[in-house]
Amino acid sequence: MIVSSKNQKVKDIRRFLRCKGDRAVLEGPHLVQEAIASGLELDLVLATSTFLASAEARKLLPDLATPVSTVDEQILEDLCDADSPKGILAVVHLSRSGLGALPTLPETGVYVYGHQLQDPGNLGALARTAEAFGVSALLLSPNSVHPNHPRALRASAGSLLRQPVAVGVEPAELATLALPVEPTSVALVPRGGTPLEEFRSSLPLLLFVGSEGGGLPDSILEQADALLTIPIAEPVESLNVTVAVSDEAV
Known part of the structure; x- marks a missing residue:
């Protein structure tokens, strides 16, 4: 389980949140599912143990081709922009050019x-x-x-x-x-x-x-x-x- 804010994956996500490159951070199961349905490949998935034990996770996980890293709930909450994080976030390559x-x-x-x-x-x-x-x-x-x-x-x-x-x-x-x-x-x-x-x-x-x-x-x-x-x-x-x-x- 990721329990430190100094973990490299956590640092990477903080960098992606600055929107300076071609990586986007998806918060919540709905966006993650939409990305999968759109044929996008997820680079990284973090989820809390509470989410992984939920019925929503049981519906989502079979569609995930990317390994899921379990993360401490407070760390995930600190990473998320949403007021009520929903237990999972993912990183996807989403190129934005001219x-x-x-x-x-x-x-x-x-x-x-x-x-x-x-x-x-x-x-x-x-x-x-x-x-x-x-x-x-x-x-x-x-x-x-x-x-x-x-x-x-x-x-x-x-x-x-x-x-x-x-x-x-x-x-x-x-x-x-x-x-x-x-x-x-x-x-x-x-x-x-x-x-x-x-x-x-x-x-x-x-x-x-x-x-x-x-x-x-x-x-x-x-x-x-x-x-x-x-x-x-x-x-x-x-x-x-x-x-x-x-x-x-x-």
Whole structure:
């Protein structure tokens, strides 16, 4: 059993939690199961003895090809970002690169570009919504929260394990999207754009969304082919990025 915070596996996990490379830390049995179902190979699995004795573990363990290291409950709790750790975490290789690393993109897809999204929970929920509505890829600007952030992964409920994501994408790079037809680019703005119910567009579509606080800069608004506004009642000033994208996708 791992009982020391100086154990090399514990040190490795702390390093991976900084989101500086291609390793992601998955907290809880749901994300671990989602990773297995998505065909991802787990590099490392830690679990408490309490979890290993549970009915949930009996369902999960037969699907695990990676040996499980038993860990002290307090050490696992200290490693986890979640307020209520669920007894197991795993490390998975989850590469996050620029546009050039994306898989072949569908010609009639919808692509969401997130500008400086800061909240990991919102990013995860955005990925979950995007997958539900068939968005082909998420493109994240520099200075956006990393998609391997534990809170982003949890909020995505597994979508960030499957959704193609490009990070560090400058707006000027979007012209290099490998599509036979240039996408119509649309920027979501809180006011002054075409009302959602009046908007019509063909595919492919590139949707720009900004952070709740900062919105989109003028440089992106000027680059967009159209501005789109989702009408909301006062005194609400704006929707969060997830609600806005789901309304546009519908």
